[in-house]
Amino acid sequence: MEKKLSLVGAGPGDPDLISVKGIKTLAQADVVLYDALVHPELLNYVPSKALKIYVGKRAGKHSYKQEEINELIIENVFSHGHVVRLKGGDPFIFARGKEEIDYAESFGIRTQVVPGISSINLAGMYGLPLTTRGINESFWVVTATTKSGELSRDVAKVAETSATAIFLMGLRKSAAISEAYALQDKADLPAAIVSNGSLANAKVYRTTVGQLAHTIREQKVASPGIILVGESLAQQIDFTTIKNIKQHVTQI
Incomplete structure (x- = not known):
């Protein structure tokens, strides 16, 4: 079981605007933590046996605090393997991607980033x-x-x-x-x-x-x-x- 975190940019909304590498990464996921602005069709690329966890955050409506999302990443990497953090737009443009990468790497977890088209x-x-x-x-x-x-x-x-x-x-x-x-x-x-x-x-x-x-x-x-x-x-x-x-x- 490979312990790994992948941050994938889902693009600005249209599911056709995710990258080919993003699709390939989703297909290799054991767990997907996805945001509010992620188009639901993108979850069709995820294996049926994989866990899909909604962690969306919109203005004034947060299902999880950022600290809780960080902990979910760590828990699921060690319990399931490859966690894909699917984020709207690009993970490193006002999306707190660096915080999630830094936190995962502090536990010795291997990480990768798949850029996305930003709004x-x-x-x-x-x-x-x-x-x-x-x-x-x-x-x-x-x-x-x-x-x-x-x-x-x-x-x-x-x-x-x-x-x-x-x-x-x-x-x-x-x-x-x-x-x-x-x-x-x-x-x-x-x-x-x-x-x-x-x-x-x-x-x-x-x-x-x-x-x-x-x-x-x-x-x-x-x-x-x-x-x-x-x-x-x-x-x-x-x-x-x-x-x-x-x-x-x-x-x-």
């Missing part, structure tokens, strides 16, 4: 360019909500730049994000919200950064969602002119 990659799927030559030279990925629940100080910093900003965990902080840009006289910057990105019920809301909170409230934007802000977003690609591309999205 930050969804912009291009809906024709929203993160960079455009002559407009911006970078993009920032910022968690709007810190461990303590406060607004990240990096929100104010990115508002000072020409970078396109991608805010994760930002729907509840939209008013504060708008205020940070307003202080830089940038309330009219293009913004977009991608809700349920990559799924059949995905929606894209085009607005300005100053109108983020209003748009989220009036359109009843569903979580999970990411917020994008930047001049580059004004260069949206019109996929309707490209053959063989289907947009499973409602654009507001």
Whole structure:
């Protein structure tokens, strides 16, 4: 019995967006600990005899604390063998993957990481360019909500730049994000919200950064969602002119 922990990125939602290596790793699992944002179809790749344990965490609704998940990993590695920790997006982008790896390795457990497509990659799927030559030279990925629940100080910093900003965990902080840009006289910057990105019920809301909170409230934007802000977003690609591309999205 091989004692091993594999962290596998499940991708942004669409089960077709997991990697081939991710599928192969699931097929070798003895136990799978999976998150709330993992598409249930991915569990079909897991052997029928394997244990499947839901450890999902959503805003304000945690089935397990992180410390409890860490202990579950250790217990199941030593009792069953190969544990796959299946995490939404990429395990190392605001997903506490390093904490789980470090804890497992402190017990002498061998580990591996299989990267996943993050929600930050969804912009291009809906024709929203993160960079455009002559407009911006970078993009920032910022968690709007810190461990303590406060607004990240990096929100104010990115508002000072020409970078396109991608805010994760930002729907509840939209008013504060708008205020940070307003202080830089940038309330009219293009913004977009991608809700349920990559799924059949995905929606894209085009607005300005100053109108983020209003748009989220009036359109009843569903979580999970990411917020994008930047001049580059004004260069949206019109996929309707490209053959063989289907947009499973409602654009507001």
